[in-house]
Amino acid sequence: MTxxxxxxxxxxxxxxxxxxxxxxxxxITLAIGATGITAIIGPSGTGKxxxxxxxxxxxxxxxxxxxxxxxxxxxxxxxxxxxxRRQIGMVFQEYNLVERLTxxxxxxxxxLGYVAPLKAWLRKYPQGDIDRAFSLLDTVGLAGFANQRAxxxxxxxxxxxxxxxxxxxxxxxLLADEPTSSLDPKTSVEIMELIxxxxxxxxxxxxxPVIINMHDVELAKRFADRIIGMSxxxxxxxxxxxxxxxxxxxxxxxxxxxxx
Amino acid sequence: MNPAASLPAEPRTWRRFTPAQRAARFSVYFVIVAAIxxxxxxxxxxxxxxxxxxxxxxxxxxxxxxIAFYHYAxxxxxxxxxxxxxxxxxxxLAVVMAVPIGLxxxxxxxxxxxxxxFAKLLLVSSRSVNSLVWALLFVAVFGPGALAGTLAxxxxxxxxxxxxxxxxxxxxxAGPIEALKAAGAPWSSILAKGYWPQVEPSFWSVVLFRWDxxxxxxxxxxxxxAGGIGMALDTAMNLFQWDRVAMVLFSIFCVVVVxxxxxxxxxxxxx
Numbered sequence: 001m002t003x004x005x006x007x008x009x010x011x012x013x014x015x016x017x018x019x020x021x022x023x024x025x026x027x028i029t030l031a032i033g034a035t036g037i038t039a040i041i042g043p044s045g046t047g048k049x050x051x052x053x054x055x056x057x058x059x060x061x062x063x064x065x066x067x068x069x070x071x072x073x074x075x076x077x078x079x080x081x082x083x084x085r086r087q088i089g090m091v092f093q094e095y096n097l098v099e100r101l102t103x104x105x106x107x108x109x110x111x112l113g114y115v116a117p118l119k120a121w122l123r124k125y126p127q128g129d130i131d132r133a134f135s136l137l138d139t140v141g142l143a144g145f146a147n148q149r150a151x152x153x154x155x156x157x158x159x160x161x162x163x164x165x166x167x168x169x170x171x172x173x174l175l176a177d178e179p180t181s182s183l184d185p186k187t188s189v190e191i192m193e194l195i196x197x198x199x200x201x202x203x204x205x206x207x208x209p210v211i212i213n214m215h216d217v218e219l220a221k222r223f224a225d226r227i228i229g230m231s232x233x234x235x236x237x238x239x240x241x242x243x244x245x246x247x248x249x250x251x252x253x254x255x256x257x258x259x260x
Numbered sequence: 261m262n263p264a265a266s267l268p269a270e271p272r273t274w275r276r277f278t279p280a281q282r283a284a285r286f287s288v289y290f291v292i293v294a295a296i297x298x299x300x301x302x303x304x305x306x307x308x309x310x311x312x313x314x315x316x317x318x319x320x321x322x323x324x325x326x327i328a329f330y331h332y333a334x335x336x337x338x339x340x341x342x343x344x345x346x347x348x349x350x351x352x353l354a355v356v357m358a359v360p361i362g363l364x365x366x367x368x369x370x371x372x373x374x375x376x377x378f379a380k381l382l383l384v385s386s387r388s389v390n391s392l393v394w395a396l397l398f399v400a401v402f403g404p405g406a407l408a409g410t411l412a413x414x415x416x417x418x419x420x421x422x423x424x425x426x427x428x429x430x431x432x433x434a435g436p437i438e439a440l441k442a443a444g445a446p447w448s449s450i451l452a453k454g455y456w457p458q459v460e461p462s463f464w465s466v467v468l469f470r471w472d473x474x475x476x477x478x479x480x481x482x483x484x485x486a487g488g489i490g491m492a493l494d495t496a497m498n499l500f501q502w503d504r505v506a507m508v509l510f511s512i513f514c515v516v517v518v519x520x521x522x523x524x525x526x527x528x529x530x531x
Contacts, residue, residue, distance in 0.1 A: 056442050086444035096435035100457040109453055113444030121452045162439075169443055 008034045008173055008209045009055065014064030016050050024050050026233040028064070032173075035207040037196060039220035042230035043253050048213040051230070052175050055211070056088045057081060069172065086113035089166030091195070093178035095158040097165075099151040103142060106150050106161050107133040110168030129168070136164040140194060156187035160194065167198050174199055176212040180219065188216065192223045217249065323502035331504045335492055336511050343488035344515070346406055346481070347474035350413025355467055358383075358418045362425035368437070369429050369455065383426070387419030391477045395486040409486035413474050420473075424466045425459065432458040464530040468523040475519050479512045 009032040016025040024047040032038055040048050053059035055066055057073060066073040073084055089110070097106045111129045112120055119125065137143055140160040145153070150161060159179060166174060176195060180188035199210040214220045220227055221241040229237030229244070229252035237248050246259050277285065364370050364379035389397075394415050398408035437454045445453070482490020489508060496504035 058438055058442060082444045082446065084444070085442055088442070090439065090442040092435065092439060094435050096439035098436040098440075098454060098457050099433075100460065101453070105453075109440055109445070110443050112440060112446070112449040112453060115449070117446055117448035117452060120449050165439070165443070175442075 006034050007031045008068070009211075010065075010067045011055070012065040012067070014051070014054060014066065015062045016047070016054055016059065017062050023062075024233050025054070025061075028233075028235060030228070030235065030238075032209050032211060033226075035199075035209055036225035037199065037210045037212060037223055038226045038228060039224035040211065040213050040228045040230060041215065041217055041220050041252065044215070046230050047233045048230055049177055052177050052211060052213055055173075055175060056085050056090060058090075082113065086169055087172045089169045089171030089174045091159070091162050091166050091174070091176040091179045093181050095155075095162045095182075097150040097158055097161055100149060102147050102149055103137070103153070103161050104130075104133055104146040107136060107165050107168050110165040113169065133164070133168060136167055139198070140164045155183050156191065159183065159187075159191050163191070163194055163198060172208055174208055174210040176210060178213050178215065181215060188219060189222075192219060196223055217244070320502065323500075324506035326503065327506040327510055328501070328503035329507060331507045332511065335496075335504065336489065336508055339482070339489040339492040340511055340515065342406055343478045343482075343490075344475065346409040346413055346478040346486075346488050347471060350410045350478065351417060351467065351471045351474050353410065353414035354417030354421055354470065357414070358420075358422035358425060361418065362422040362429065363451075365422060365426035366429035368432070368434065369451070379422070379426070383419045383422045385419070386415055386417075387423070389416065391416040391481065392484055395481045395484045399485050404485035404487070406487035409478055409481045409488055412481060412486055413478055416477070417470050417474060420470055421466055425463060428459040428462040428466070429455060461531040465527050468526055472516075472519050472523050476512070476516055479515075 009030075011028055011030040011032075014025055014028040014030075015023060017023045028051060040051065042048050050059055054061045055068075055073070057076075061074050064074060068084065069087065071080075071084065073081065076084055098109060101109070105123075108115075108120075108125050108129060111125065115125055115129070134146065137146060140163060142157060142160055142164070145157070150158060153161065162179075174195070179195065180191050183191060195210060195212070200207050212220075212224070214224075221244060224241055227237065227239065227241050227244055228235055229248065231252050231254070236251050237244065246256075249259060250256050361379050361382055364375050365383060367373070367376050370376060370379075391412050395408060395412035398411045398415075402408045402411070432455055436458070437450060440450045440454045478488050478490070479493070480490050482488045482492065483494050485491070489512060493505065493508045496502075496508060
């Protein structure tokens with residue numbers, strides 16, 4: 001293997017077509033290191049969301065390889081995929097909390113891959129999970145919110161719950177699909193800081209890599225260690241935030257009037 | 261300056277519907293009117309009966325008054341309790357059978373068109389048969405009595421509860437489901453923690469509403485011998501004891517009002 005041990009995720013020649021003959025992703029090849037934030041930027045409809053959803057196969061890839069922890073996720077059967085998904089946390093633009101459940105139960109939803117269905121139904125979660133949920137609530141600044149229903153929270157608070165739920169999985173990789181796009185600028189920065197914090201220390205002293213879709217270029221430059229620019233289903237930029245010049249942004253987004 | 265604005269204003273027309281849509285809308289109205297005309301012609305109203313209807317009504321009400329309250333303890337109470345039992349047991353039985361069918365009917369829970377159609381077929385066949393017809397069938401099988409009534413109520417309700425539960429499931433937000441899937445939750449946990457919390461209020465609303473309907477329906481089932489208060493009604497009518505008929509009707513009315521109040525109160529609390 002040429003990638004060496006520092007590669008957490010390696011994508012090779014990933015293609016995705018929703019309808020035959022109309023590729024959304026074209027031969028994406030990408031290696032993600034063992035730590036750090038990777039931001040994917042690009043215009044709407046360019047396949048950012050599809051790419052991130054192909055990784056945990058919420059969207060089925062058409063062809064290609066996605067190697068994570070020594071196995072090709074694309075080839076896994078349903079059960080193996082479910083077990084692999086437990087290792088991959090995900091944060092969503094619309095938070096995707098179960099609105100009528102409490103904050104605590106939403107956090108414990110992150111453990112559903114590990115807890116037996118009957119025990120989950122009866123709300124008999126392991127004490128260790130509950131302790132961890134309480135300490136994560138402290139981490140994300142929602143101490144005392146455990147028994148509030150998710151639908152009573154503000155957007156920023158909901159996203160904090162979403163992040164805490166993903167971290168409850170003790171993931172080895174965190175995916176975030178436009179986590180700040182429904183939030184105001186101040187809250188967006190706070191959420192990005194929180195994501196940075198939890199990925200540097202996901203609770204057990206180990207750092208995990210994060211892949212984030214973003215449409216806010218400035219926010220991406222500020223928080224990401226590496227930026228991937230996508231255009232028309234292809235990677236057109238891959239490098240440090242500093243290298244993302246105006247000329248490069250023109251390649252990614254097209255046009256230039258917006259750059260002033 | 262915008263070049264388009266400097267051009268001579270050519271009138272731009274706007275129509276909400278295309279000619280084909282307009283024709284379709286017109287034909288719908290036409291069919292409705294034609295149906296009303298046709299049915300008015302088919303229904304033969306016998307004028308003699310129509311003219312003295314007010315008198316007959318007066319006569320009926322006079323015979324019904326005063327209501328035979330004394331009849332309650334002896335002839336109505338037990339039948340009324342029977343009716344409530346038929347309605348409640350029938351509803352519970354229906355829910356037990358409707359939940360799995362509802363799950364199979366919802367395309368997002370069971371992504372298999374063939375299974376969906378099959379489940380929907382079961383639900384439609386349950387609904388296409390009226391409770392009274394179900395009751396006649398079950399009276400023929402199990403003989404007259406509360407068992408036939410209970411099964412009639414249950415089988416008619418499967419379609420109602422299953423259909424509405426299936427629709428509630430299909431309308432549930434896909435986001436949380438996606439999140440639980442991404443967390444590696446097994447199917448049964450996704451059902452319990454993703455779908456159930458979302459459909460819980462409509463589930464209880466549907467079940468309570470169906471119970472409320474069943475209380476009313478089971479009051480009629482006795483007319484075909486399926487037990488309950490309908491039998492008391494039938495007897496009183498056959499003997500022309502209109503004051504007792506009034507008593508039966510009044511007690512049904514009271515039960516329906518109480519059921520309505522109870523259902524509304526419970527529904528408020530489950531949402």
